[in-house]
Amino acid sequence: VYDDIMATRKTDYINNFWKAIAHDPVLLKRTWEDLKATMAPGALDALTKELLYIAVSVTNNCQYCIASHTASAFSKGMTPAMFKELQQVVGMANETNKLVTGYQVMIDARFEPPLNTAK
Amino acid sequence: VYDDIMATRKTDYINNFWKAIAHDPVLLKRTWEDLKATMAPGALDALTKELLYIAVSVTNNCQYCIASHTASAFSKGMTPAMFKELQQVVGMANETNKLVTGYQVMIDARFEPPLNTAK
Amino acid sequence: VYDDIMATRKTDYINNFWKAIAHDPVLLKRTWEDLKATMAPGALDALTKELLYIAVSVTNNCQYCIASHTASAFSKGMTPAMFKELQQVVGMANETNKLVTGYQVMIDARFEPPLNTAK
Amino acid sequence: VYDDIMATRKTDYINNFWKAIAHDPVLLKRTWEDLKATMAPGALDALTKELLYIAVSVTNNCQYCIASHTASAFSKGMTPAMFKELQQVVGMANETNKLVTGYQVMIDARFEPPLNTAK
C-alpha cells in the first residue's frame, strides 16, 4: 500500500495518518483504495475535492486533517486567494446553518430533493 | 433587502430563511450583504462555493441548509455526477477525520501552515 | 419525580422528554435532580441559564431542545429583542469558531486559563 | 481595523485571531464590524454575550475560542462562581441534548415557536 501511495502522489513521504492506521492492515488497504478512488478527478476536479475535504475538516475541528489537506490543496494549485474565499464560505455556512436552526426554519416545499427517489 | 435578493437571484421567490430572520432587520441586512459578497464568483466560482456550503451543511446536519443549497447548486449547474462525487468526498472526509482522531495522529512537521504568520 | 417537576415548574404539564426517559426510572430521577440543581438561580440567574441552554442546543442542532428551551426562556422573561441578540451571538460564535479553526490560530500566551490549577 | 479594535477594547494588544485573518482584509473588516455590533450591550449585557460565546465554543470544541473568550469574560466581570455554573449548564445541556436524541423524543405541540411566522 505504501508503494502505491508514494507512486500515486509522486512522493517518497508517507505521512503520519497512514503510519497510524497501518497497525490495522485491513483498514489501511480499504481506506487507501477508497480514498484514491474518491479523490481522483471525475465530474469534480482534484482541487475542488481537496477544498471540500478542508471544509468538512474545519467543520469537524480536525486539526490534523486541516493541516494535511491544506498542504495538499496548496500542492494541487490552491492560491492564497482561493484559500481566503474558502474560509469565508466555511465561516458563513457555519453561521447561517445555526441561524436556520435557532430560528427553526421549515423547509420550503420547492426545495424537495430532485435526486432522491427513496423519499 | 427582499428586492435585492430577488434581483440578485433573478427570482420572485423569497425562501423561508429570509422570512424568518426578517424578524431582525439588522441581522437580515447584514446576513444578506455578507452572503452576497461571500458567494459571488471570485477566485472560486459560484458553483464551487455552493458545493462547499453543502459539505458544511451535511457535516453540521442542517436539513434546511442541505435542501436549499442542494437546490441552489442544481440551479447553478451541478450535475447528478457532481452531486454523487460530492457525497462521496463528504462521506470519506467524515470517516477519515474520525480515524485520525481515534488513532490520535500527530501533525507531521511538514504540514505547518504556509499562510498563517500569526502562529 | 413527576410531582416535583410539576411543583417546581408550577404547571400540571409533563413534557415528552420526561415521559420518554421515565422508561428508565434511575435516569429520570438523576436527570431531574441534576437539572433542577443546575438550572436554579445562583451566580447566574435562571433566564441566563436558559439562554445558555439554547446556545448549546442550537450548536448541537437538537430540534426538541431548541423548541422546549425557547418556550421555557420566553416563559421566564426572554423578550423578542433578547431572542434576536441571542441568535446573533450564536451565529457569530459559530462563524468565528470556524475561522479560528480554518486559519489554525495558535493560542496567545496571555489567554492561559486563570482558574484551572490542574494544567 | 487594528486601531478600532484597540480603542474599543481599551488595550494595545491585538490577539492572534485578528492577525491571522488580517491576511484577508475584507474578512478582517467585516468580521470586526459584525462582532463589534453583535457583542455590544443591548437587550443582553456584554457579559451574558461572552458567556453565550463560551457555551458555543465549548460545544464546538474550539480551544482557541474557549481560551480567548474565557479570558474576555473574566475581564468583563465573570466571577469564579459564574464560571462554574456556566460549565455545569453547558455540561447538562450537552447531556440532555443527547438523551432527547437517543430516545427520539417528539416535539410537544405546545412548544411551537412563538416568534417565527415563516413556519
Next chain:
Amino acid sequence: VYDDIMATRKTDYINNFWKAIAHDPVLLKRTWEDLKATMAPGALDALTKELLYIAVSVTNNCQYCIASHTASAFSKGMTPAMFKELQQVVGMANETNKLVTGYQVMIDARFEPPLNTAK
C-alpha cells in the same frame, strides 16, 4: 448488491438508505462491502458494534441512523435494559466531554497512547 444485503440480513426488505445511495452504484457497492466487513463479528461481537453505531449516531444527531440501528440492535438481541444503559453512557460521555473541554484539562502524561507508533 441488493441480493447480498437481503441474504446477509436474512430479510426481503431493502431499507431507504440503500435505495438512496443506489443512485450511485459505485458508492452502493463500496459502502455495502465495507459495512458488511466492518459489522461482522470479530474481536467485537455484532451487537456491540451496533451499540457503538448508535452511540456515534446519537452524538452526530442523525435521526435516520438512530432509528435504523436501534431497530437493528433490538433484532440482534439488545434488551430494554441494555438500551437504557447505552443511553446513560452516551449522555454522560457527552456531558463529561464538554466539562473536560470547558475546563481546558491537559492530558495526563500517563495517558499517552500505547498503540500508535506514528506519534
Next chain:
Amino acid sequence: VYDDIMATRKTDYINNFWKAIAHDPVLLKRTWEDLKATMAPGALDALTKELLYIAVSVTNNCQYCIASHTASAFSKGMTPAMFKELQQVVGMANETNKLVTGYQVMIDARFEPPLNTAK
C-alpha cells in the same frame, strides 16, 4: 470524593479531569457519583461501556477523553484487535451518518422506535 475514586479504581492516581472540576465541589461530587453508577457493570459490561465512551469522544473530537478512556479500556481488557475494530466501526458510522444526511434519506416506517411511548 478522591478517596472513593481511588478505592473504586484501585489506584492511587487522580487524573487531571477530577483535579480540574474539583474547583467546583458540587460538580465533582455529582459527576463522580453519576459516572460511578453509569459505568458500573449492569446489562452492559464495564468494557463495552468504555468502548461506547471512546466512540462518543472520538465523534466529539475530545482529545483528553479519547486518551483517558482509551487507556482505561486497555486496562479493562481491550485488546489491540478490539481497538482496531472499534475504530473501524466509528469511522464507518461517521461516514454513513453523513451519506444518510447528504442524500436526505427519509426514515422507513418499520423503524419506528419500539421503546418510546411518548412519541
